[in-house]
Amino acid sequence: MTLMKPRTLAMILAGGRVDELNVLTYYRPKSAVPFGGFARVIDFPLSNLMHAGLERVAILSQYRSYSLINHIGIGAAWDMLGRHRGISILPPFKGSGKSQWYKGTADAVFQNLDFVQHHTPEEVLIISGDHIYQMDYRQIIAYHRAKDADLTIAFLPMPLDRAHRFGVAELDDEDGELGGRVLRYEEKPAKPEHSWASLTVFCFKPQVLYDVLAANARDDHSHEFGRDIIPRLLREGRKLYGFKFRGYWGYTRTIDEYWQTNMDLLGPAPRIRLEEWGIRTNLEHRGIRDCQPLKVGPAAVIQDSLVYNGCVVEGRVEHSILFPGVHVKPGAVVKDSVLFFNNVVEADAGLFKVVSDVNTLFGAGSVVGGSAAGLRQEVTVVGWNNQIPAGTVIGAGCTIYPHLPPGRLPKEVKTGEVVQC
Amino acid sequence: MLSQAIDTLVLLLAGGVGSRLNVLVQTRAKPAVPFAGIYRIIDFALSNVMNSGLTQVGVLTQYKPLSLMRHIGTGAAWDLSGRSRGVKILPPRTGAKDSDWYKGTADAVRQNLDFIAAHPSREILLLSGDHIYQMDFDAMIQFHRAKKAELTIGMMVVPESEIHQFGAGIANSEGRIIDWEEKPKKARTNLASMGIYIFDTEYLVSLLVENRDEADFGMHLIPRAIARDNVFAYPFTGYWRDVGTIQAYWEANMDVLRDDSDIAPEAWGIRPNPEADHRHLADRCPARFITGSEVRRSLVAAGCVIKGSVVNSILSPGVVVEAGARVRDSIILDDCLIDKNAVVDLAILDKRVRVAPGAVVGSGSGKAVANRLYPKHLYTGITLVGKEAVVPAGMVVGRNCIVQPCRQAGDFPKSAVEDGGTV
Numbered sequence: 001m002t003l004m005k006p007r008t009l010a011m012i013l014a015g016g017r018v019d020e021l022n023v024l025t026y027y028r029p030k031s032a033v034p035f036g037g038f039a040r041v042i043d044f045p046l047s048n049l050m051h052a053g054l055e056r057v058a059i060l061s062q063y064r065s066y067s068l069i070n071h072i073g074i075g076a077a078w079d080m081l082g083r084h085r086g087i088s089i090l091p092p093f094k095g096s097g098k099s100q101w102y103k104g105t106a107d108a109v110f111q112n113l114d115f116v117q118h119h120t121p122e123e124v125l126i127i128s129g130d131h132i133y134q135m136d137y138r139q140i141i142a143y144h145r146a147k148d149a150d151l152t153i154a155f156l157p158m159p160l161d162r163a164h165r166f167g168v169a170e171l172d173d174e175d176g177e178l179g180g181r182v183l184r185y186e187e188k189p190a191k192p193e194h195s196w197a198s199l200t201v202f203c204f205k206p207q208v209l210y211d212v213l214a215a216n217a218r219d220d221h222s223h224e225f226g227r228d229i230i231p232r233l234l235r236e237g238r239k240l241y242g243f244k245f246r247g248y249w250g251y252t253r254t255i256d257e258y259w260q261t262n263m264d265l266l267g268p269a270p271r272i273r274l275e276e277w278g279i280r281t282n283l284e285h286r287g288i289r290d291c292q293p294l295k296v297g298p299a300a301v302i303q304d305s306l307v308y309n310g311c312v313v314e315g316r317v318e319h320s321i322l323f324p325g326v327h328v329k330p331g332a333v334v335k336d337s338v339l340f341f342n343n344v345v346e347a348d349a350g351l352f353k354v355v356s357d358v359n360t361l362f363g364a365g366s367v368v369g370g371s372a373a374g375l376r377q378e379v380t381v382v383g384w385n386n387q388i389p390a391g392t393v394i395g396a397g398c399t400i401y402p403h404l405p406p407g408r409l410p411k412e413v414k415t416g417e418v419v420q421c
Numbered sequence: 422m423l424s425q426a427i428d429t430l431v432l433l434l435a436g437g438v439g440s441r442l443n444v445l446v447q448t449r450a451k452p453a454v455p456f457a458g459i460y461r462i463i464d465f466a467l468s469n470v471m472n473s474g475l476t477q478v479g480v481l482t483q484y485k486p487l488s489l490m491r492h493i494g495t496g497a498a499w500d501l502s503g504r505s506r507g508v509k510i511l512p513p514r515t516g517a518k519d520s521d522w523y524k525g526t527a528d529a530v531r532q533n534l535d536f537i538a539a540h541p542s543r544e545i546l547l548l549s550g551d552h553i554y555q556m557d558f559d560a561m562i563q564f565h566r567a568k569k570a571e572l573t574i575g576m577m578v579v580p581e582s583e584i585h586q587f588g589a590g591i592a593n594s595e596g597r598i599i600d601w602e603e604k605p606k607k608a609r610t611n612l613a614s615m616g617i618y619i620f621d622t623e624y625l626v627s628l629l630v631e632n633r634d635e636a637d638f639g640m641h642l643i644p645r646a647i648a649r650d651n652v653f654a655y656p657f658t659g660y661w662r663d664v665g666t667i668q669a670y671w672e673a674n675m676d677v678l679r680d681d682s683d684i685a686p687e688a689w690g691i692r693p694n695p696e697a698d699h700r701h702l703a704d705r706c707p708a709r710f711i712t713g714s715e716v717r718r719s720l721v722a723a724g725c726v727i728k729g730s731v732v733n734s735i736l737s738p739g740v741v742v743e744a745g746a747r748v749r750d751s752i753i754l755d756d757c758l759i760d761k762n763a764v765v766d767l768a769i770l771d772k773r774v775r776v777a778p779g780a781v782v783g784s785g786s787g788k789a790v791a792n793r794l795y796p797k798h799l800y801t802g803i804t805l806v807g808k809e810a811v812v813p814a815g816m817v818v819g820r821n822c823i824v825q826p827c828r829q830a831g832d833f834p835k836s837a838v839e840d841g842g843t844v
Contacts, residue, residue, distance in 0.1 A: 037707035038723070077703060274706045275726075283703050289695050292687035293458035293722035293736070294708055297680070302716055306707040309459070309723050310687065321707070 006056040006084050008141060009121035010049050013105050013200070014042055014129030015062035020254045023383035024357060026402055028067035031129035033258075034340045034358075036265060036274055037306040037321045038288065039281035040071055041252070042129040047279045050078040052137040054125065055085035058115060060108040062092055062101065070285060077282035090115060104223030110213040116206070124209055126225070128200035132250030132261055134277040135201065140243040143179055144203040150238040151208060153182065153230070154201035156245045164189060165253075166197035167226040171242040182240035187227040196242060198226060199249060208238060248272060259355055259379045262321055262338045266304050274306075286341055288324040299330060315345070323358075332362075337369070346390065356382040357402065363390035370396030370415065378416065427505070429562055430542035430622070431475050432533070433466055434526055435550035436483030441666045443798045444771060444807035447826060449488040451665070452550030455754050455772075457677045457686055458722040458737045459693045459702065461492055462664060463550040467508075468691040471499040473558035475546065476506040479536050481529045483513055483522065491697050498694035511536060525636030531629045537622065545625050547618040547638070553673050554615075554661035555689040561655045562619060570653040571624040572646050574598065575617030577657045586663075587613035588639040590647075592654045601647045603639045612654060614639065615661055624650070660684050668801050671769065674735050674752050678718050698738075698755070700724075705738050713744065729759070737772075746776075751783070760814075768804040771826065777814035782806060782824075784817050787840030792821045794843050799823065810844075818844075 014031035024033050031042040042059075049057055057080055061068050068089075075087035090112045092101050102108035109116070109126065116124060123144060125137060135154070144152035155169055167187045174180040184194060202225060212229055222228050233240055248271050250261035264271040283289035291310025296302065301316045310324035315332035325342035328334055332345040337354040345351060349362045352369035362368060366388050369380040378397025382388075385403040394400065395415035404421060413419055439451025446454065452463035470478060478501055482489055489510075495501075496508030511533050513522050523529035530537075530547070537545065544565065546558055556575070565573040576590055584605060591600040591610045602609070618638070620628075628642050635641035646652050660683040664670040676684050695702030705724030710716065715730040724739040729746035739756040742748055746759040747766075754772045759765055763776040766783035776782055788802030799805065799821040807826030812818060816833055819840035828844050838844055 268711070275709075278704065279706065280703045283695060289702065290687065290690075290692055292677075292685075292691075293720040295678070296716045296719045296721060298718045300717060302710040303714065304712045305710045307710065307721070308707040317710075 004084055006054070007122040008054050008056070008125050008137075009116060009119045009123075010054045010057045010125045010127065010137075011109060011116075012042065012045055012057065012059045012127055012129040013108065014059050014068060015065075015102060015105075015108060016130065017063040018130070018253055021252075021258060022255060022399060023381055023402055024255070024258070024355070025063075026383065027064055029061065029063045029065065029129075030252075031061075032067040032071055033252075034323055035132060035252075035262070036272075036279060037323055038308040039279055041132065042068070042071070043279055043281045044132050044134070044277075045127050045129055046078045046080075047277065048133075048135050048137060050080070050280065051278055054137055055080045055082075056119065057087045058112070059087060059089050059129070060102065060105075060112070061089055062108070065089070065091055071282055073282050073284055077284070078280055088115070104228075105225050106213055106216055106229050107223035109209070110217050110223070113210060113213065117210070121206055124204045124206055126202040126204065130252070131199065132252060132272060133199070133248055134273075135199075135245060135247065137201070140201065140203055143175075143241065143243050147175075147179075147241045148239070149203075149241040150205050151230070151233055152179075152203040152241045152243055154199040154245045155196035155242045156199060156247075156249055158195050158197035160192050160195055163192035163195055163197055165251075167230065168192050168194045169196045169198065169242055170194040171196050171244070174241075177244060179241055179243045182230075182234065182242050185230050185234055185240075187224075187231070196244070198230075199245060200225070201243075201245075203243075208233070212236075255355065255379050255381050259338065259353070262355075263319070263336070265306060265321060266319055286324070288341075291324050297330065300328075315347075340384075353377055353396065354380045354382060357384035359384055360386040360388070362388045363392060365390055366392040366394070368392075368394040369398075427477050427540065427542050429475055429544045429546050429558075429619070430537065430540050431470050431478040431546045431548065432530060432537075433463070433470075433478060433480045433548050433550050434529065434616075435463060435480050435486075435489060436523055436529060437549075437551060438484045439551065439665055441798055442670060443667060443795060444805050444823060444826060445667075445670070445769070446485075447807065448485065450482065450484050450486060453489040453492055454664075454670070455737060456553065456664070456670075457674060458720045458735055459695070460686060460691060461693070462553065463489065463492070464691055464693050465553050465555070465686075465689075466548050466550050467493075467499045467501075468689070469554070469556050469558060470546075470548075471501065471692070472690045473556075475558060476501065476503075477540050477542070478508040479511045479533060479540075480508060480550070481511045481523065481533065483529070486510070486512060492694055494694060494697050498692055498696070509536065525640075526638045527629065527642050528636040530625075531633070534626065534629065537626065542622045545620045545622050547620065547625075549616040551665060552615070552661060552663055553684065554657075555659060555691070556617070556657060556661075558617075561617070564655050565619045565653070568596070568653045569651065570619075571621050571650045572643075572652045573619040573655050574643070574652065575615040575657050576612050576654040577615055577661060578611050579613040581608040581611050584608045584611060584613055588616075588643065589613060590654055596653050596656070598647050598652045598654050601644050603644070614643075615657060617655075618643075619655075667769070667798055667803055667805065671752065671803055675733070675750075677720060677735070678733060700739065700756070702738065711744075714742075743778075763812075767802050767820070768806060770806045771808040771810075773809045774806045775811045776806075777812060777816070779814050780812045780816045780818075782812055782818045783820060783822075785819050785840060787820045790819075790821055790840035792823060792843065793841045795823065799841075818842075 018030040170184040172180040252258040297314030315328040331348040346364040354369040382400040383402030394413040397416040399418040435452040501508040590598040708725040711728040714727040722738040728744040729742040743761040745762040768783040792799035806824040810828040813830035817837040823843040
């Protein structure tokens with residue numbers, strides 16, 4: 001009898017900002033960025049954990065954590081509320097001795113080792129809260145147990161010309177398609193020689209984790225799992241295995257990648273199969289449970305798009321994603337765009353390849369994102385709580401900072417321009 | 422000062438059969454009938470209670486209460502859960518005495534005098550869970566107090582031709598009701614009762630115990646109160662519908678689609694309870710519109726996938742409209758499948774109905790041919806399909822037809838169900 005106590009403790013690294021996401025992460029961490037027409041990025045790992053039955057979860061958060069804390073709520077949205085089920089948010093804290101901000105992903109876990117040890121897990125699953133993918137973590141845990149590994153890392157094949165942005169490893173074929181021993185590992189090498197890229201999914205033997213974090217804290221100046229912990233374990237001759245993952249993995253660290261990953265939700269055979277993956281979000285956040293169904297007007301056209309409850313579409317929406325509360329008025333056109341909660345597109349306005357953060361109003365007849373020129377133009381990104389005056393023209397590849405004061409925005413913003421406060 | 426007493430206790434009558442809603446109430450009480458995609462009828466009354474700041478509710482149930490009880494749950498959806506907040510289900514029960522089914526509205530309240538005593542209150546707001554409307558009960562309570570009334574009745578003006586369906590009151594210039602007729606054959610007034618009452622609590626208890634044989638408010642207690650005491654009419658002028666017939670239910674749903682509509686559930690602050698549904702709303706993705714789909718003047722809930730054409734219709738969560746399929750002037754409840762090249766025209770489909778490829782539900786011009794089994798339920802052309810029925814491929818179902826729940830291919834005639842027919 002196990003007394004139903006969970007064997008695995010899951011920890012989600014959700015503290016980062018990711019500078020390249022620019023205005024989308026001015027007020028929230030990357031993991032809380034909206035994604036998929038109703039959800040947030042972190043809903044993907046959380047839903048994966050829920051479906052795997054791993055419901056004892058900690059979230060390490062640091063940057064602008066309000067949005068994330070609000071989103072997690074009591075954890076009930078992912079069924080993580082019960083005797084042995086729960087989500088604990090672990091922010092940086094002051095101790096009686098020296099205390100400080102989290103200095104890296106490894107330091108964030110190290111500063112919370114008492115929390116980890118208190119749960120006496122049989123393995124610690126550490127995952128990033130920043131990626132769009134579906135994975136049954138039970139498989140990597142089973143592999144980790146079967147190999148009696150010290151650390152098992154999930155990897156996916158990556159073309160060499162794109163591998164320089166990831167931690168890359170050389171794996172042997174000990175278990176064929178399933179996985180193999182990690183022979184070499186390099187973090188973000190300038191000239192990658194290996195093509196297995198880390199997904200930031202780590203399954204640790206607890207004592208190994210405790211020891212390596214203590215040594216890292218004592219001896220090193222950098223405290224990252226990829227850069228410091230994995231190389232250290234390899235140097236120590238520990239048993240590191242790679243679990244080979246071949247599914248979809250959305251790495252949304254730039255605006256362009258973020259836009260592309262959104263577009264992977266669309267089309268006749270979407271690469272992200274939202275319905276099959278079973279993504280859940282917290283309907284209490286932003287009150288989206290109070291939204292009525294989408295209301296479609298008499299002259300509306302909606303093609304190849306995702307639209308959630310609470311929207312009103314009276315104009316034309318093509319190849320786009322509308323979050324709850326978006327209103328597209330008659331004569332307006334929204335194409336190749338992602339509009340977060342409560343955007344309003346006034347009559348005859350046109351949005352082309354735009355990512356717009358929450359609560360922004362596009363005035364009547366404004367044209368944003370160049371024109372219908374096509375998908376090759378750059379993404380225009382608009383920060384939250386903006387009022388774009390009627391008739392304004394904003395080109396492709398522009399960046400509009402959040403909450404601009406009235407009058408700050410010129411009548412015309414040329415292609416690629418950045419408008420700051 | 423901390424006091425145990427609450428100002429106004431709410432009693433919600435939710436026991437009615439609503440039999441004219443036919444297959445929609447075969448497995449559920451009328452207040453639990455789905456409405457406008459994600460709501461149930463009772464959400465309107467419960468949300469009005471919440472938005473009026475009222476915090477203690479008893480729900481009197483009798484007929485098929487399970488779906489209603491599951492829907493109400495802890496009451497947290499309407500903020501009715503907490504230290505001083507609560508919603509209690511009050512079904513009929515056996516006891517030392519007075520043990521029987523509820524014989525009428527007044528009898529139902531009389532059998533729950535112990536609940537009223539256990540929740541000391543100044544007034545009792547007595548509501549029905551059957552109506553689609555938005556109303557500020559707090560304003561009505563203030564009116565009741567200002568008039569120093571013993572009883573205040575929510576009333577609205579209706580066409581004289583419809584007054585025979587209602588309790589009808591005649592009010593003097595101050596708003597005091599001086600005469601009353603329950604469902605009058607001949608109209609003397611156009612002021613109709615909405616079935617919303619505020620009683621002084623002590624007054625209601627005394628009315629109920631004075632004569633223990635009186636079973637119904639409209640028939641017995643209200644006329645007696647008007648003849649004897651201070652009864653006022655509280656005027657209401659907004660949108661209000663009793664959706665007790667298939668035609669009224671269909672029309673009120675269609676009202677939500679209109680641009681100039683007076684009914685707007687979200688703007689009214691109406692809350693559904695997504696936890697209670699067969700499939701939690703949180704498990705529904707955004708509605709997906711495939712290239713080539715055509716959707717106009719419709720409500721589309723999360724979880725729908727649209728490849729075909731949808732015009733002037735309401736799609737509840739999880740409805741799939743396949744390529745070449747056409748849906749028009751219809752209400753489709755959760756998780757129905759309208760398969761390739763099928764047609765649904767002027768129909769109401771209960772949950773998880775499957776219309777197989779090429780089948781037609783609602784065909785032809787025989788809208789005037791009433792249903793032969795239920796001519797008073799279906800006579801305007803609407804066809805009803807019960808829960809989980811499968812309309813076989815190529816089948817043609819006419820107007821004013823009924824397909825009973827769970828019917829399969831073998832239950833249908835060879836190729837067509839004639840106008841007014843029932844499967």
